[in-house]
Structure formats: C-alpha cells, structure tokens
Amino acid sequence: MMHSSLQGFLDDAEKILIKGPVALIFVEDKVEIATTLRHHLDLGFTEVVAFMPDAFDIPYDLEKRIHRVPFDCGVPALVFSAINKIIAAAETGCWLYYCYNAEYLFYPFCETRNVLELLGFHAEERREAMLSYVIDLYATDLEIAPDGVSLETAHLDKSGYYAQARNDIRTGNPLERQLDFYGGVRWRYEEHIPAASRKIDRISLFRAKPDLVLLDDHRFSEPEYNTYACPWHHNLTAAICSFRTAKALKRNPGSSFEIDSFHWHNSTPFDWHSRQLLDLGLMEPGQWF
Structure with a gap:
C-alpha cells in the first residue's frame, strides 16, 4: 500500500x-x-x-x-x-x-519460531523492550564488492566485543542493568567513526506507550527500556546483522581509500543462522528453550 x-x-x-x-x-x-x-x-x-x-x-x-x-x-x-x-x-x-x-534481524531459534512467538514470550516475562546488538557484516573482497556489501560472502567478527558501564550523567554512578556495548568494524576502525556512533547496542524491539521518546543515541526516555535484562534473570536479546557500517566506511572519502579489506584474523563467514550468533555469544536465549 x-x-x-x-x-x-x-x-x-x-x-x-x-x-x-x-x-x-x-x-x-x-x-x-x-x-x-x-x-x-x-x-x-x-x-x-x-x-x-x-x-x-x-x-x-x-x-x-x-x-x-x-x-x-x-x-x-x-x-x-x-x-x-x-x-x-x-x-x-x-x-x-x-x-x-541492508540490516537483518535475527533472534534465538528464528528459523522455526516467528517474531510473534518471540514477543509473546518476552511480554509474558513482563518485558516491554528488547536489547539487540548491531553486528557488523562485510564483504571480504572489496574489489568484487567495492561498497562492502555481499550476501554471498558476508563475514563478521567472531571476537572483539566488550561492554562498559553506563553512568548516570547526573550522578556519575553506574546505571542499573545498563551497559554500553562495542565491537565489530566500528571498533576496529573507530578513528573513522564519530564517538556517538561507536556503540552497537540498539533497543530495536519495543512497545509503544504514552510519552515514550526515542533519543538520538538509540536509547529511550524510559530507563527500563534501556536495560539488557530484568532484575531476576537473563532475558532474550536479538541481533541485527548489518552492512550499514561497512557501506558508510567505503562511501566516505576519508576512510574508503584507507581500507583495502575488512578481513582480519578474527573474521569468520556468516552462516545466516541464529545458531552461529548464539554460539558466538552475540545474543541471549534467556529462559526461552
């Protein structure tokens, strides 16, 4: 329509x-x-x-x-x-x-369970938002795929991901169940990435409610929406497998000519399957079995 x-x-x-x-x-x-x-x-x-x-x-x-x-x-x-x-x-x-x-949502068992089942279970756990990690994908041969995008030869980093405490800007104290996550291409080429764009966490799935506002750093005005889990146990998380950073780095004249290849010793082919992302620790099944 x-x-x-x-x-x-x-x-x-x-x-x-x-x-x-x-x-x-x-x-x-x-x-x-x-x-x-x-x-x-x-x-x-x-x-x-x-x-x-x-x-x-x-x-x-x-x-x-x-x-x-x-x-x-x-x-x-x-x-x-x-x-x-x-x-x-x-x-x-x-x-x-x-x-x-050029971004693709994956979540645990997405090959056999649809997104309605995912969110139905998440809602039963009294969660109104779900953390996702934006996992950078990239073509390994930039002569064949000069824009950094190739579904057939997509790779991702199998290590190099980390989290840092997210502090309250008013008190300086760590926020409860909130972290800033980093890694992937935007970590390896951080000199070409604005500081505000280096994080890989995004609350991509959420429930609408009155007065809710999405901020320009992909966080929400409601603090609980920004948490990675409830206070009692781990919750489901998802992954957005994305060529967006690779595209931007190859499109930007300031970085394009300095990057001959995104491939490094920790690159691995992307299988386009949730099992690989779970095995690499790039999303969490929580209590959903």
Whole structure:
C-alpha cells in the first residue's frame, strides 16, 4: 500500500499500528532493499513499512505486501523524529521494530519460531523492550564488492566485543542493568567513526506507550527500556546483522581509500543462522528453550 506522506501514514495509524509487531524499515540507499523487506516479512511481522524516496524501486510482488511511505532518510534526526511520531500515534502496547536497509534481524531459534512467538514470550516475562546488538557484516573482497556489501560472502567478527558501564550523567554512578556495548568494524576502525556512533547496542524491539521518546543515541526516555535484562534473570536479546557500517566506511572519502579489506584474523563467514550468533555469544536465549 502506498501512502502519500508520513502524515498520511499516521492518519491510518488506527488501522496499522494496533498490536503489531510492525517493522519500520528506513531505506537510506538502493542497497539490498528487496532482501531486507523479504527477510522481515518472512519473520512474521504483521506489517512492514518501508520509508524511502520515490526514486527507489522495489519488486512488484513486495509492493503488494508492504506499506510504502515517501521519506528522505538522509538526515538522522528526521528518522528519529518520524519514529517518535509513530510511537505517539500507535496504540499503547503495540510492538514496534526499526532498522535500516541492508540490516537483518535475527533472534534465538528464528528459523522455526516467528517474531510473534518471540514477543509473546518476552511480554509474558513482563518485558516491554528488547536489547539487540548491531553486528557488523562485510564483504571480504572489496574489489568484487567495492561498497562492502555481499550476501554471498558476508563475514563478521567472531571476537572483539566488550561492554562498559553506563553512568548516570547526573550522578556519575553506574546505571542499573545498563551497559554500553562495542565491537565489530566500528571498533576496529573507530578513528573513522564519530564517538556517538561507536556503540552497537540498539533497543530495536519495543512497545509503544504514552510519552515514550526515542533519543538520538538509540536509547529511550524510559530507563527500563534501556536495560539488557530484568532484575531476576537473563532475558532474550536479538541481533541485527548489518552492512550499514561497512557501506558508510567505503562511501566516505576519508576512510574508503584507507581500507583495502575488512578481513582480519578474527573474521569468520556468516552462516545466516541464529545458531552461529548464539554460539558466538552475540545474543541471549534467556529462559526461552
């Protein structure tokens, strides 16, 4: 379904943003648009919404299965503003998810369990948001894939991930059950990455509620939404396997010519399977067996 504008989409919120889960996919360029949309449709999202310029094409069969909203994702602040408008328009309790093109959501056992089952279990544990780690993917041969993107030869880092305490800016004390996570390509090439963009944690799955605001560092105004687990035990976490950092580093003239290859001794082929991410400790099954 084609919407005339973001406001036109919001005007239909009472028919779309009800229970969810609704996937909001912000398309920044023409890279892997169709595979991103298909991946999230296959996971079982009740609605998939693509925010993208009119000039970008998608296959005809996908046009019939998604909502398309004219939108320029070139300014990050506009993306956060749009998400906050959608939160405000959604029915309280509606599950929302957001990502960008060339990003793919994985969660424990996603090959056999759909996203409704995932969030149903998470809600039973009295959780209203789920932490995800943005795991950098990259092509190993940049002569064949100069933009850093190749689904067939995708690799990821199998080590080099770490967490640091997240401190309260008012008191300087560590925040309860909140950490800043780092690793992947943006850790190895941090000299080319703005400090505000180096973290790999993102609360990508969450429930809409009144006065909830997504901040420009991917955290929320509600502190409990930013926690990695409840006080009693570990909870489910997810992974967003993303070519976004590799694309940016190869597109940016300041870094492109300094990177001949993303491959290093801790690179490993990506299997496109949740088992690999679980084995590497890049997401957590919690009590979901």
